[in-house]
Amino acid sequence: MSLFDVKHQAHAQRLIQRAVAHQRIPHAYLFHGPDGVGKELLARGLAQLLLCSSPVERALDPNDAETVGLERLLTGCGDCEDCRAMAAETHPDWHLIHRQLNREHPDPQVRKRKALDLGVDVLRHFVIDKVGLTPTRGRAKIFVIREADRITTQAQNAMLKTLEEPPGTTYLILLGASTDRLLATVRSRCQVVPLSALPLDFVRSRLMELRSELSGDSLEWYAQSSDGSIGVALSLADDGLYELNKRLIESLAKGSIARGDSNPKDWLTEAKSLGELYQKRDRDITGTEATRSGLKSVFHLVATWYADVLRRTSGEATMLVNQAWRTEVEQAAKSMQPEQAAQAINRIAQAEQHLNLNANTQLVVEVLLTDLAGIGAGNPLPRESARA
Ligand SMILES: [Zn+2]
Structure with missing residues (x-):
């Protein structure tokens, strides 16, 4: 997984590459767009780039270059220890935050709760209290928060200071299907990166690769019903x-x-x-x-x-x-x-x-x-x- 794997998100790729080129990478991002169009993939690609010990610039293949509007992308090298740890999901400076993390919270009361929202206890324990610590491997600490639209108002308020002044090596990336439930004060502290629905042809061909057992008619129906989301197409199929x-x-x-x-x-x-x-x-x-x-x-x-x-x-x-x-x-x-x-x-x-x-x-x-x-x-x- 690298920035190369994010397809048909030209606008988002360009925003990120421009920030990287100018060495002005925002410390708080909000990636928003429909579920299953590559928000988390983009976050992982960016994290790999930020953690990689020797990022490389590589040419995109001509088809991708056309959809991205860029000929080259700076990405993680894929070979160094950091890139390998990212691929194996074992990098100590990569933190994926989701509502079910309440089950790993030290407080039994929090563990017992149904994780319908991303609450303040989880945010405080897994993000706010940890952003200030030095990265384990020295380069950066990345916190990616899934379903940011489910962060409670109380937790959003608790995060404001962290979003405003994250320590220099800390990056927060919020992922959300919509920005409606986020406080204006949260949105304004993040660089907002919109991701769009994927083209039908692309959804169809990815679905063909990932669910080869589907027949022509059902494959076509799933692609047509997906609203341009591979995630939606896959869950409908499953x-x-x-x-x-x-x-x-x-x-x-x-x-x-x-x-x-x-x-x-x-x-x-x-x-x-x-x-x-x-x-x-x-x-x-x-x-x-x-x-x-x-x-x-x-x-x-x-x-x-x-x-x-x-x-x-x-x-x-x-x-x-x-x-x-x-x-x-x-x-x-x-x-x-x-x-x-x-x-x-x-x-x-x-x-x-x-x-x-x-x-x-x-x-x-x-x-x-x-x-x-x-x-x-x-x-x-x-x-x-x-x-x-
Ligand atoms: Zn690397």
Whole structure:
């Protein structure tokens, strides 16, 4: 892993290379952008460069040079003891901070807690109290904080001084999907580096390398559904969402939802099994939260179906996400007006909001299915559903 491995993030690469060239590397960075587009990879690459005992300048291959807009990159050498320790995740001056670190905290009360947020105890013990120590190997100390959008306000306030005046050899890199939950005082102390969604072709080819067992149709669907994120594409694939989508589309295409004879239990069962997978990945979320997230994924798939139908009813020539089911999409588009498809998408978004407000999952699904059946039958609906 080095800065060479970060692809299609030209803006971010250029910002970093410029800072390195002028020897003005900010001591606090905020890398933000969608999950799974290379934020942590970039942080690791930068850390390797900062820790490496003999950084080298290397030419990018012509394809990469074009996407980065640079011909050469300064990176860690990959050979020295520091680079090797970075690759083995054993470098003593590399600190990866994440919310589950509470399990390694000396205070049993902190260890017992569910790690839903990155709290002040973890930040204080693993970052604030450590930034002042001399680097173990003499060059720099790097603290990379995952999910910075989950740092509590109290912990953000506690970090302000550290962010403002980190000791000369200390670098803090915050990673976050959005900057909304960060205090303006935190943001303003960091050099903000935005990372963007990855091109579809790139996601497709990486997915092909990483999940060679996927077939043409499913591979394409995962790439199309990824919003330009390899991380998203991989988790969708690992959760088997293509198969779930297939089951949902079968019932959508048969018209059972539009006729009002689909069973809310089916969606809830799917949501529950998805939730179990989410819980395996993040054991701090509760069963209810996991089911709720699973249900949101189900809603997302159904909304995507209606979005495809909308594309066809309104004669848009863009590629369908559900390209593998284009016959079904075309068929559905014949029996629906664009307004109906748009209304269905709005209803699903509303249902998702109700889930965010902790509404009862079964009730949300029942109301949504009734609404979708109403839309399918062409019944006018009140503008705001007040039932859920
Ligand atoms: Zn090196």
